[in-house]
């Protein structure tokens with residue numbers, strides 16, 4: 001079955017009745033919150049959305065997306081290209097109260113009458129962006145620091161130890177004992 005091109009706004013009731021299926025590509029101009037992350041060589045998101053009603057009569061939208069993003073490797077600080085694939089099943093509910101009633105496996109999408117597919121794509125993909133990214137193990141190394149390492153780590157360790165000095169804890173306990181006696 002071929003899918004209709006991806007529209008911007010969709011009427012939920014009609015889409016659910018027809019089990020409508022849409023698919024298409026969105027460019028970075030439609031996804032301002034992701035424009036900075038999309039691979040400049042191919043700044044698009046492929047998206048397909050299928051509406052329906054499950055056996056419990058709950059309206060849902062099944063959303064699948066694929067995009068190429070560029071993030072900063074947390075080891076070498078160079079760009080790392082990642083392929084992002086998301087697949088989510090969203091329960092269409094009009095308010096927070098009904099969102100709480102959704103069974104596990106359906107994430108709430110709060111929408112009344114209409115759903116904005118472009119906005120939905122941007123939000124879902126932003127959630128799917130990895131918090132940290134790395135090149136595969138062994139393929140890169142941390143950048144060489146300009147100044148020689150002045151044992152920053154050791155300094156930090158010793159300050160941590162000072163704050164957890166057992167004697168300071170003990171004296172705090174003794175102090176509180178004193179105040180009780182008064």
Ligand SMILES: [Zn+2]
Nearest residue numbers: 073076135140
């Ligand atoms: Zn790297």
